[in-house]
Amino acid sequence: MNSKNIYLAKGLLFDLDGTLVNSLKDLACSANATRLHFGLSPLPEEKMVTFIGQGMKNLVFQALNxxxxxxxxxxxxxxxxxxxxxxxxxxxxxxxxxxxxxxHEKIPMAVVTNKPYSFSKKILDHFCLSPFFLTLVGGDTCDTKKPHPEPILMALKKMDLSPSPEIILVGDSEADILGAQNAHILSCAVTYGLRKKEYLEKFSPHLLIQSFSELTQIIQPEL
Known part of the structure; x- marks a missing residue:
């Protein structure tokens, strides 16, 4: 996990929630609204954050006890x-x-998230982030979710790339780190997202960054 080295990249993949956008409050609000719908009392965001990262079905399942x-x-x-x-x-x-x-236009980029495609695209479009990415693979785009390698491999195929140490997946959870390992690419864990640094280190990411802009200091396009 040496973030001082320069990494040459042929492609960059990004998680969405906790990596590109801070969506915790909206996810927690909708999960608590769902609890209230069934007569359950609200849960604090600190509890809800542990439910996020494995897709919408898991979030709702955990939120409903x-x-x-x-x-x-x-x-x-x-x-x-x-x-x-x-x-x-x-x-x-x-x-x-x-x-x-x-x-942009230096390294091909894509989003691979466990969030449903429609919500992911709506958020990316709203903040004018979609044009930066060649493709978006959502949690319902294929039959499996991260940490299974299939969504990652699907994104790479759409980018006309193959798994290699020159592909880096940037994310904030164990699903991202393990997914990268399973797809035989590098992982970069962000510590500003939904998981703490100490927790992420247990899964041995190749890189750790404290802010998104650090990527410009440690990643260069492979010429």
């Missing part, structure tokens, strides 16, 4: 609520637009 009987209706309620409120408080992290602009 792992009650399978409530899951189908809960997912429908959450989806409807979040569709209306996913941009209430969500914002790009500092340095994200500028850093993506720095790499």
């Amino acid at each position: 792992q009650n399978e009987k409530l899951l189908e209706e809960g997912i429908q309620f959450f989806r409807t609520h979040y569709e209306k409120h996913c941009l209430d408080h969500t914002r790009p992290y500092p340095g994200v637009p500028e850093t993506l602009a720095f790499f």
